Amino acid sequence: MELDPGLTALRPLGGFFVLRTGGCPAEPAAPPLDQTYAGQLTGVQTDALAARIGVVADRLRVREPRVCASLAQQGLAARLWSAALACAALYGRTPDLAPRLLRWDAAATAPDDLWLTEVRPLPGDADALADTVLHAHLEPLGEALTRRYGVAPGLLWGNAASALAGAARLLDRWARANARADVAERAAGLTDDLFTHPLLRGTGVRSGAAFHRRSCCLYYRVPGGGVCGDCCFTRPPGSSPRAASG
Structure with missing residues (x-):
């Protein structure tokens, strides 16, 4: 099944999996993600990292930049994994999610937060997914957040792994509810392969x-x-067992 320009097979999975595609966003202040990661913005473009961290801070009422940066990164990682893994499982191909092709409206929620300006098909194997998500996005994003906000790299790779596991669970749930055992099987195999990648392999323990x-x-x-x-x-650090259970 070939990728279509609108990635329409993603729509039944819900907005968290969907990518807007084609042309350019109506909002010129939304920069391509390569410029966001590098901090190379023009005078009219928004600093999307700072903007998203501000959004997280306001929505969750937390003012620790390191906490907000961690949660913002995990949210973007989940969106990238969801779209890439679902395309690979449904189409057998994945779109090129090169940061220069992907724009991020940091103030928006899914599916309006990400806009892929051109759909270019890539193989749908684990190596392609690792290249297009881990290396193209999560490495430069993590470096930027560590540099700017002091977030530990190990924490960020844990976030990336957690986001992948969560996307895989949601996709498996949809596939089984819609009698798409083929999709569930492909998604599971891809996820297993991705968790053998050196950047994810030591992040945690999987069981099913x-x-x-x-x-x-x-x-x-x-x-x-x-x-x-x-x-x-098992409970928030610094809390007593009684406080955690009560």
Whole structure:
């Protein structure tokens, strides 16, 4: 099945998997992601990293930049993995998500946050997914967040792994609910292969669809946040067992 210009096979999966495609965004201030990662913006373009971190801070009522940077990165990683993995499982191909082709409206929510200006087909194997998500996006994004906000690289790779595991679970759930065992099987195989990649291999332990990471995304530092289901902590650091259970 060939990629179509609108990536229409993604639409039934819901907005989190969808990419807007074609032409240029109506909002010229949304820069290509390569410029965002490098910090090479023109006078009319928004600093999308700072903008997204501000959005996270406002929505979650947290003012620690390191926490906001971690959560912003995990959200973008989840969007990239979701679209790429779903295309590979549904089409057998994945679109070229080169940062220069992808624009990010940091103030928007899915599916309006990402706009792929041109659909160029690539192979749908794990190597292509690693190249287009891990290397093209998550490496330069992580370097920028570590440089600007002091977020530990290990934490960010844990986020990347958690985002991949979450995208795979959602895709598997959709495939099984819609009698698409072929999609579930392809997605599972791709996810297994991706977790053997050196950048993801040591990030946690997988058991079926479950993933238990070795790092923490810092969500527990959000007011009322607690710990995530795949967290390395069983309760927020510094809390007593009684407080955690009560």
